[in-house]
Each structure stands twice: as C-alpha cells, then as structure tokens.
Amino acid sequence: MLSEESHQKFMQEALEQAREAWRENEVPVGAVLVRKGQIIARAHNLVRTRKDPTAHAEILVLQEGARQLANERLSDTALYVTIEPCAMCGGAMVWARIKRLVYGTRDPKAGAAGSVVNVVQNPRFNHRLEVLAGVLEEDCRELMESFFQPKRKNEERSRSG
DSSP states (O other): OOOHHHHHHHHHHHHHHHHHHHHTTSOOOEEEEEETTEEEEEEEOOHHHHTOTTOOHHHHHHHHHHHHHTOSOOTTEEEEEEEOOOHHHHHHHHHHTOSEEEEEEOOTTTOTBTTSOBGGGOTTSSOOOEEEEOTTHHHHHHHHHHHHHHHHHHHHHHHHO
8 A cells, every 4th residue: 555645646646637738728637547656647638639538638648548557457557546536447447457546636527436426436337446535635636626717717707898
C-alpha cells in the first residue's frame, strides 16, 4: 500500500497534466497511471483538440498504459485523476481491470465513483476498483473552479446584456 506522501506525489503529476490541458484550452483534467510505484503513462483532456468526445484524460492514459504494457488488462495499476471520472471513463476502468482509482475532487454533476452513480464499484460487474477520494482535493477543485469561473461570468454577461 502506498503512503499518503506517494498518493500526493502522483496527484501532483496528474495536476501538472491538468494544467497542460488548461494551457491547450481544454477542461483541466489530468491523469497518470502507476504500476509498482512508477508512472507508466500520463495524459490530459484532448476533447476539443481532437474533436473527440471520448478523448478524456482517463481514456487516453488507459490507452497509453495498455500500449506500454502490451496488454489490455491493467490489473496491477492505480489510476490517479484530478476529478472523479464520468461513467464512460469509469466503465473503461472496469474493463481494463484497474486495481485502484485515486481522485482529487468529486464531480457532483457527472461523477461515476459515488457522486451520481458508482460504476467503478457496482457489485453487478465482475470487477470493482478500490477507490481513494480527496487526495489534494482543494488543489484539484480550485483548478476546475478557476477554469470555469471566467466562462460562467461571460455567460452571465451575455444573458443580462
């Protein structure tokens, strides 16, 4: 089992990926895939860049991890992501047999690890992930809020103007 310090180190790496997404005008979500204490893949959202609704950080990091390990099963890995995954990403994690999901902040609108639904621990599926929530939660939440705040203000101005 990894220490809290290790979890924070890997989440910092995910946050750096999220910041890279922001620099590319993408929703700032970052992910890293870890195996045996080593990062084997990194990714950030590329939905707008690729014009692909499936280009979420989690999907991209799973694809890269599968390439690195030459295996579609990522059984012995942990996925660190800055925000609670959506149902699409949660389902992909189940299919990939990810061992542990570690995320920063909850997603009360689309979270699929307990906030809205719990895809990753559904007892009807043949695989369930261990989940650790709230690692560097404040940093992850602030990054998302900072990204969306100016956009919301612009929307409010255009509605009232």
